[in-house]
Amino acid sequence: MRGGVSAKSAFNAGSTQMSGVWPIYQNIRTIEVDRGRLISEQDNLEARRVVVIGYDMCKQLFADRDAVGQQIQLNGIPYSVIGRVRKKEQDSNYTGADNNRLFMPYETMRKDFPMTGANVTPDNVSAIIAAPYEHVAEELNRIVEREGKINFEKIGPVESEVLSITAARHGFDPTDREALSMWNTALETVFFNKMISSMREFFIAVSIITLALGGIGVMNIMLISVKERTREIGVRKALGATSRNVQWQFFSEGLFLTLLSGTIGLGAGVGLCKLVNLLPLPARFSGMIITWQTAAFAGGVLALIGIVAATYPARRAADMPPIEALRYEM
Numbered sequence: 232m233r234g235g236v237s238a239k240s241a242f243n244a245g246s247t248q249m250s251g252v253w254p255i256y257q258n259i260r261t262i263e264v265d266r267g268r269l270i271s272e273q274d275n276l277e278a279r280r281v282v283v284i285g286y287d288m289c290k291q292l293f294a295d296r297d298a299v300g301q302q303i304q305l306n307g308i309p310y311s312v313i314g315r316v317r318k319k320e321q322d323s324n325y326t327g328a329d330n331n332r333l334f335m336p337y338e339t340m341r342k343d344f345p346m347t348g349a350n351v352t353p354d355n356v357s358a359i360i361a362a363p364y365e366h367v368a369e370e371l372n373r374i375v376e377r378e379g380k381i382n383f384e385k386i387g388p389v390e391s392e393v394l395s396i397t398a399a400r401h402g403f404d405p406t407d408r409e410a411l412s413m414w415n416t417a418l419e420t421v422f423f424n425k426m427i428s429s430m431r432e433f434f435i436a437v438s439i440i441t442l443a444l445g446g447i448g449v450m451n452i453m454l455i456s457v458k459e460r461t462r463e464i465g466v467r468k469a470l471g472a473t474s475r476n477v478q479w480q481f482f483s484e485g486l487f488l489t490l491l492s493g494t495i496g497l498g499a500g501v502g503l504c505k506l507v508n509l510l511p512l513p514a515r516f517s518g519m520i521i522t523w524q525t526a527a528f529a530g531g532v533l534a535l536i537g538i539v540a541a542t543y544p545a546r547r548a549a550d551m552p553p554i555e556a557l558r559y560e561m
Contacts, residue, residue: 232340233326233357239304240292247288249333251340259362267299267314275336283314287330320514363389446536453485453544468553478549485541493533
């Protein structure tokens with residue numbers, strides 16, 4: 232059950248949202264305390280007037296004091312604080328941030344703060360939170376990985392089961408997807424993972440294209456170098472240098488130039504990432520991380536591009552006839 236309430240302690244007051252929950256809800260929603268304890272089955276069975284208070288709400292009502300064991304008034308009704316929720320970093324939630332909520336036993340809220348309105352019964356609930364068993368979640372992931380897409384007809388075992396059970400009890404068509412409003416966070420996880428995977432593939436493609444453009448630049452520089460050193464090539468061949476010697480000379484120069492510039496770029500990138508990581512970072516952001524796999528991949532692609540970029544100019548230099556090279560004038 233959900234609802235708004237006016238909360239007052241001996242030190243401060245404020246309006247907030249409260250949730251009446253079964254104890255298992257705390258496990259499904261990862262409600263964890265850094266002080267005190269969670270709501271127990273006995274609390275719910277006996278409808279005890281106890282609350283677990285959100286981290287920020289605790290700060291508002293008690294400042295830096297220990298709230299566990301303290302009394303608060305909820306719409307004038309006395310409640311005991313039995314626990315404080317650890318500070319949670321949330322970018323989405325069902326009914327508001329857990330840091331700003333109060334949690335009490337469902338039976339207690341049904342007794343002290345019953346839902347009102349037309350067609351409301353004593354057993355009404357605001358929402359039902361459900362989680363699949365582990366084997367169902369694993370099967371969901373296997374289907375998505377196998378088919379490479381989201382098929383709403385196949386990946387909704389939880390939704391299908393909920394619809395079939397409630398349809399029989401409340402008289403509606405179990406195939407009607409609009410009969411109940413459901414929010415599946417597993418689908419959001421799949422969408423998010425797909426988005427991150429697509430972004431990774433996009434940036435890999437951009438990085439390879441960028442390196443390829445750099446390789447073309449190196450190739451052009453080496454072609455210009457071959458043209459400017461035509462007489463040098465002719466002299467070397469006249470003195471006994473083989474085409475293989477000339478080819479290796481220009482190939483090694485091109486490859487060295489590519490690897491040297493790539494190493495400087497990688498070093499600059501690592502340094503920039505380390506500088507960014509020294510700044511205050513957003514919550515749950517690990518910073519700019521460079522793994523050895525990423526560095527090895529970049530190095531391998533760079534070496535491949537360097538080989539390709541250096542081979543053509545080196546071949547042009549090696550195939551140059553010595554007589555024509557000696558007669559060449561800039």
